[in-house]
Amino acid sequence: MKEIRKIMAISVIGFFAFSGLTSAATVKGKVLFQGTAPKGKIIQMDQDEYCLEYYKGQDPPRFASMVVNENSTLQSVFVYIGKGVKNKIKSKQTVTLDQKGCAYAPRVFGMVAGETLIVKNGDKTKHNFHLLGKNKYNRSANAGKTIKRTIKKAGSLKLKKKKGKLKSRVMSKIKCDVHPWMVAYVGVMKHPFFSVTGEDGLFEISDLPEGKYTLIAWHEKLGTQTQEFSVGKNDVKTIGFTYSK
């Protein structure tokens, strides 16, 4: 009994001590792109009448595997802390992935292992949610059906280097087998220190404890880049990545 009390007391004190010391450092920056951005090919949706109808009267949809913003920054880059986070951080939140217009939204996103992924089907056609990698899962969903799935394992399978493409250790591919052009990537992490660049090409990771870290940027076509940095308590650090083609 005494032992248990001792352990409890130590852990309670430890917890308060830790939260008192918690640093809220931030690392942020921009992902730049140099060179001419290739225009994505037009997606041919002829096999599904619903998808064809959806884009009627609009510009034909294009592959969004490489989207360069107007300020020559790169969209959909997954930036995360690779090494340096000491504690596993658990989370019970939910993350939503939508299927609309025969495309995934968002295309690249992250989540913490243990969180629940909600896959919505906003289309009036059948999709199937096919998650590859460690958390292998495949399920079809008719129009309007929602799939809920707890993603348990962090990381992806160890993948070999592909021609010109560096695979990340954390990204898993999501695809729809009914519509083979539909692709999304999810980074399943052990901690919540990640960010995805949007239309401004900016990323920001906050609430970091002080320490030494590696920061990794991943892009589905251009591969990974790594930088090391260290932050003190409540520091704000700016780091930039530059991809080129």
Add this chain to the structure above:
Amino acid sequence: MKENGYSSWWFPPNISANYGQTLDQGTVIITWVTMIGGIVVIGLMLFAVIRYRYRPDRKALYLHGNFKFETTMLVLVTVFTLGGEFFVLGEISEGVWDKIKYQAPEDAMEIEVLAEQFAWNIRYPGDDGQFGETDNELVDEENPFGIDEDDSAAEDDVVTRGLIHVPVNVPVKVKLRSKDVIHSFFIPVLRIKQDALPGETIDVWFQAKETGEYHLVCAELCGLGHTTMKAGFVVEPLEEFQSWLEEKSEE
């Protein structure tokens, strides 16, 4: 895509310019032969059941077997059935089979069809008539064939997904491949059905004699999305086909 000329109770239209007609004839002959045979056999059976039904004043008969009669009948039936079978297989079917499998015209237009779960990818060789090199490492959702763009023959290759256009009255040879599991290339209006096996390239050919919009479907259960695995199949005059191909190559 609306399909042309489908009847609600009989065969799909047959637009094949060659063996498709023979296949239909075969089906029709088999249907008639088995139908007449069936009517005769079931008719005799019904006749016997009614004619020799139970009556209070009728006594049951006991017949000894007739060895001569039975042996003759057995031999006759065996000879007739086997002979008919050999005649049909050897004299009629083999010729048709040969035509379908080994007699693709040499001037046929070549296209490549790659089946995957659950879509049809089609590649046209372009003006040079040659397919560019492919590499499995390059395969992804944007490049289903894994075409190596550094190859000069690959420059004018046209890839479509879920849509085949072919010119009317031109023989077309399909190099059929599969990326993952066994699929089956089935165009009902051409009476053509050929399995696509992973790791194999299988030649199929056809010639359409009427224009219209039809479907290519998968005829081998290949997974969850098998029912949605179809592609538009459009037969059109040569000029329209060429302008369509031009348009696709610019995309």
